[in-house]
Amino acid sequence: MLGAVVALTAMLVVAATAVLTGPGSAAAAPTAGCGKTATLRDGTHTIQSGGRARTYSLRLPSGYTSSRPYRLVVGLHWLNGSAADVVANGFYGLQQRSGDSAVFIAPQGLDAGWANTGGRDVTLVDDILRAVENDLCVDTSQRFALGFSYGGAMSYALACARPTVFRAVAPIAGANLSGCSGASGPVAYFGIHGIRDSVLNISQGRSIRDTFVRANGCAAQNPPEPGQGSGTHVTTAYTGCRAGYPVRWAAFDGDHVPLPTDRNASTSWVSGEVWQFFAQFGSTTPSSPPSSPSSPPPSSSAACRVTSTVNAWNTGLTADLTVTNTGTTPISGWTLAFALPAGQTITGGWNATLTTTAGRTTATDAGYNATIAPGASAGFGYQATHTGDSAAPAAFALNGATCTRG
Secondary structure, eight states, X not given: OHHHHHHHHHHHHHHHHOOOOSTTOOOOOOOTTTTSOOOOOSEEEEEEETTEEEEEEEEOOTTOOTTSOEEEEEEEOOTTOOHHHHHHTTTTTHHHHTTSOEXXXXXXXXXXXXXXXXXXXXXXXXXXXXXXXXXXXXEEEEEEEEEETHHHHHHHHHHHHOTTTOSEEEEESOOSSSOOOOOOSOOEEEEEEETTOSSSOHHHHHHHHHHHHHHTTOOOOOOOOOOTTOOOEEEEEXXXXXXXXXXXXXXXXXXXXXXXXXXXXXXXXXXXXXXXXXXXXXXXXXXXXXXXXXXXXXXXXXXXXXXXXXXXETTEEEEEEEEEEOSSSOEESOEEEEEOOTTOEEEEEESEEEEEETTEEEEEEOSTTXXXXXXXXXXXXXXXXXXXXXXXXXEEEETTEEOEEO
């Protein structure tokens, strides 16, 4: 009887978290921990990653239950700091702000830093997420990362390397110290830096910020910054960014510190502004179950072509797909159905609503890209895990009509 209840709970969570509902969202896929009894507890845990033992600290929300998906926040320590330090400062003040809505993770860097040699620290985070989400119920559209100094650099590296894994990042006094794999996709970004930073000059913070100003399609600008001696901070929201991918920049009159305070203030403004930035991204849990594949959308007479590019690593991959209208009339509203190779499971996506039922995946336009004029294209993509076959999807059908594969 108990097993049946657990299984039913898991099915309800799957139904509630399986689709992507709009721009600026990653696919809310259920994690394996949804609906089952958790074995992980608060404390330090050891994991094998890259052939060696690594550790991370975990903090669960009070009253954790496997029947609801939680946000997940990765907090990264500074040079010569530790995971314990991040836990001690409440994950830069976010744990108190979260209202028991998030699972918090603090990985421990090698040599108390984040050199990320050969991508080893990105792989560590991959491995931690896999272990945690196999045991706990996490909303995969609500993963966030932040850190100070070297930790800020590592949060930037995660945004670059895993744009479909992390919904938003907030580097505090960061720089390009842990590498950047090219910022292959947009990520909501909140950069924070002191104008008098004597360790990592503010120019380095501006530089990594501008990577995501470009990736997110924001209008280039020189946001205002406070004057030296003003004892204040200035936060600017960039304009023109892609829907769902904002960029925010906060410059403060101060040095290299993780939680600066304005003059005459008793507490830092950082945790409040960062949590507000993260919390603006609602879950992509649908209000109703996805449509049945036995009831396909109306057929379209427009011809189409689909091209795809896959970037694979270890047991993961990202795929970018482009749908081109090769006909003579506009396509107004589209749903592309396709087949994934065996062993692939979509874990995130962008620019489309993604659902998978009975081995068939459908991608429905995100609204702002619903119309494809003759000769024009619409693009979307996803991240997936795989068990060895990292091939591109196949068997494309747009609004019920077969598409050619480019």
